[in-house]
Amino acid sequence: MVLFKMQFPLEKRVKLAQALWLLSWLATIAGVLTFSVGIFLKTELRKRSEVMDNTEIHAVPNTLILVGLASLGVNFFAGRICQDSLDVARFPRWKGFVTPYFVGSGFFCFLLLVAVFMSYAMKGNLEESLKIGLKNGIRFYKDTDTPGRCFQKQTIDLLQIEFKCCGNSNFKDWFEVQWISNRYLDFSSKEVKDRIKSNVDGRYLVDGVPFSCCNPTSPRPCIQQQISNNSAHYNYDYQTEELNLFTRGCRAALVSYYMGLMNTIGVGVLLVFLLQVLVLVSLRYLQTATEGAVGQENAACETEGYLLEKGVKETLKSSFESLAQVFRVNQVEAGGEGGRCCPLTPTPDRNPNPRHQR
Known part of the structure; x- marks a missing residue:
């Protein structure tokens, strides 16, 4: 069962590509701001490192720096896909990269949620430090x-x-x-x-x-x-x-100061997360709608776009099966390389033909 199916004529696909291109650049700017905020927070923490006991509280700025750098690559890739989606003939070259992109972007969104959670959950570690x-x-x-x-x-x-x-x-x-x-x-x-x-x-x-x-x-x-x-x-x-x-x-004064910073940063990162999810959803619709036009005689035909080709349960099941198959193939190849036998060599005949002995 296809989930969240929508019809996309050519004009609608063009508008979606243009909107997604703009969103990807906004997300890129948000990534730069996230990286800058991470640098600022890390500088503020290191400025008073002499009155702090551990380095666990640096997990928040380190995550923000990592997320900000990842955002640049993720959203630049999305912008390139938007440009090539307007030319149906050039779009198939991205087919092998789209799935890894969605996996990486999903992990990137997960890191954003982790950063939001840590921004509010670090009060205990900060106070103890x-x-x-x-x-x-x-x-x-x-x-x-x-x-x-x-x-x-x-x-x-x-x-x-x-x-x-x-x-x-x-x-x-x-x-x-x-x-x-x-x-x-x-x-x-x-x-x-x-x-x-x-x-x-x-x-x-x-x-x-x-x-x-x-x-x-x-x-x-x-x-x-x-x-x-x-x-x-x-x-x-x-x-x-x-x-x-x-x-x-x-x-109490320092905890209030740093938690005020982290709470503000948490709200900002949550907005970046929502923006990144919007980019992923829009790109998924654009991908499926454009792939429907590939190979058609009339590239301006109306196509269908969707989020999932199957249900959530079926998609998760097929994903786990694909991962299991990959691991199984790797294990078989590793075992074959370790247990490879030498080729058989011909052995001399112990009872040769008597006529050859003459």
């Missing part, structure tokens, strides 16, 4: 003299200023690490010695935060030292007063 990466970044904030970590302080400070955040979950994360380098501590001071001795690990912990946590919109001068000590500041209550620090953690 930032949680560990920011924790290590705060812990190495003071290591400005250590090779490989010289710019860690600059990265964290710029991050907190740009995203208006402080710490991993909140500003109290800075209370749990020594973020002041030993080279800037006066070890002859009694206060420094007492703080180091009071800590099991011998770290200099303070209830303070770096200057980059200060909120510039606060009317009060920034209180970044002795934050929990009410007596250290005039007219100050740590428990009730609104602090003049960024209260949002950097993990």
Whole structure:
């Protein structure tokens, strides 16, 4: 049973070819945009790789880059078929390439759906990556003299200023690490010695935060030292007063930023997927309608176009049988090459004719 059959006179086939040519170029431009978005997202992720723990989140931009490159070849091929479909005599040369094209385009559309799904499903991996990466970044904030970590302080400070955040979950994360380098501590001071001795690990912990946590919109001068000590500041209550620090953690800020990007990208990729499906459907109609005119005396005759020559169940069954036949032929050929016998050679006759012995 033919599915979604339509009649295509010559004028309708020409209009379909022209529309498909335009759609293929639009899909090509969409592929270029998809590739550019993938590059942009990968750049944004690599820009803050120092505060990220794993590389699994790069699967989204890598897929977008791959899909964008594949779109160029897929839609260029579709445009060439559109041009040759107007000349029935030239169309048969594409007959052997159309089926592999549909298989490749189907896989390409599947990758588009995978990219859309990953754009919305990467929140958990992103949050876990930032949680560990920011924790290590705060812990190495003071290591400005250590090779490989010289710019860690600059990265964290710029991050907190740009995203208006402080710490991993909140500003109290800075209370749990020594973020002041030993080279800037006066070890002859009694206060420094007492703080180091009071800590099991011998770290200099303070209830303070770096200057980059200060909120510039606060009317009060920034209180970044002795934050929990009410007596250290005039007219100050740590428990009730609104602090003049960024209260949002950097993990929440970065997750919100990147998920906003990925959600927007997901909508865009979904539109590209719908456009690519429209190209495939239109090309299938154009292919079947043009093949009906091949070999006809009157090339301007009315032909039939359809999506599937058989039903969905029959098409899947025949496709699986064709694949099984291909694998079976390959196995037989491999087995024949491995078990090939040597040709028989004639053996001398053990009882020759007595007359020859004379």
